[in-house]
């Protein structure tokens with residue numbers, strides 16, 4: 238990369254738009270799990286879509302690779318640059334709320350707005366933006382869109398793809414595609430925005446989006462239940478959906494080991510029950526009607542579940558603090574796993590009715606392959622999405638354990654694919670699962686994906702080496 242290149246970028250973006258010193262660049266080069274240590278020539282921080290478009294035009298002329306980055310909380314290394322011939326493009330300065338329209342139930346935001354801010358702005362007009370996940374205080378809406386993030390509200394509202402009505406995108410040749418329409422219906426040919434949602438920055442850079450917002454929840458009830466066994470979770474899910482008129486906005490599965498690890502290692506996590514149980518479910522019901530009577534509905538359905546022998550014990554949150562404490566049990570699991578040593582992760586989905594069978598089968602298979610491995614399967618049961626995570630055996634060598642990542646992936650993913658599931662339910666492919674994608678996708682699917690990439694980015698400058 239020539240110095241004149243650096244000069245051009247500096248002239249375009251000014252001092253606050255460019256980071257080229259190692260200490261300043263460091264946070265952009267390390268990713269969440271420490272699995273990838275990035276390398277890049279510089280970090281560019283454009284302040285407007287126009288500046289970004291000009292930056293991309295310069296990179297296209299010089300053949301320089303571009304790695305878009307939001308909050309850098311992705312779990313597949315997709316925002317991690319891997320060469321001195323690449324630059325990181327941070328979207329953090331594109332952080333304006335362009336419009337909020339509670340009549341149309343939409344808001345238009347720039348890509349660098351932090352997810353929690355999007356939620357807060359929706360709340361300020363008495364509405365709800367339903368994408369919610371553990372990293373919401375630092376991930377950005379552009380990153381959520383580019384990974385088609387899931388989270389805890391998918392069962393009721395769908396994933397991020399379902400929340401996007403329109404997009405503005407800088408294309409790999411520097412042109413700006415203005416697709417910022419706030420329409421619920423638009424059947425004018427190919428739905429181009431879908432290519433960029435979940436595109437992980439390989440087809441263009443998302444700079445702004447029109448998002449759906451919803452009536453805010455005014456009655457919300459949360460319970461944490463001890464299940465009779467793993468299979469009872471399905472009966473309870475069906476019962477809750479039916480009894481509440483499909484008002485279930487969260488249904489999360491927690492194994493005993495997830496709770497005990499959290500209680501031991503994560504401040505704020507506590508076991509709400511006197512007795513130990515193998516499996517737990519967190520249920521949340523929500524309605525925009527303040528008089529929906531969900532407390533009674535929840536008590537009623539839990540009572541019926543007791544009688545049917547599906548639930549052995551349950552606690553219902555009496556306050557916002559108690560609700561947070563119950564969610565902390567679920568959300569503390571990744572942090573607990575981090576503190577407990579090395580983890581080999583699988584973010585997979587199978588049809589909802591198959592989840593217990595998948596967990597049993599995959600647990601047996603990995604336990605047979607590795608003595609003492611601690612299986613911690615948890616997550617969004619209502620969407621069939623389980624984080625089938627493995628914690629290293631007590632006292633094992635972390636690096637030796639992590640060295641078996643590919644072997645464990647193959648065991649688990651073979652079972653997932655046999656059960657008609659997905660090897661990446663919500664985190665994407667990035668650099669981490671590239672080989673797995675190539676292994677499991679059909680030749681037809683891979684060919685179509687490569688043709689789309691070639692059509693939009695013939696020079697291959699957008700996030701090189703990501704996904705494909």
Ligand SMILES: Cc1cc2nc3c(=O)[nH]c(=O)nc-3n(C[C@H](O)[C@H](O)[C@H](O)COP(=O)(O)OP(=O)(O)OC[C@H]3O[C@@H](n4cnc5c(N)ncnc54)[C@H](O)[C@@H]3O)c2cc1C
Nearest residue numbers: 307308309310311315371377379380381386387388438443
């Ligand atoms: C504690 C924790 C909990 C999490 N829970 C969940 C969960 O429940 N569900 C879930 O789906 N994910 C979850 N994640 C993963 C992560 O938060 C999401 O993938 C999130 O959507 C990434 O957003 P980001 O802004 O950090 O993106 P980054 O990590 O910066 O980037 C992710 C990918 O998107 C690309 N990208 C980023 N911004 C743009 C843009 N504007 N235009 C084009 N490409 C772009 C990057 O190049 C990269 O490939 C969790 C992560 C953590 C740390």
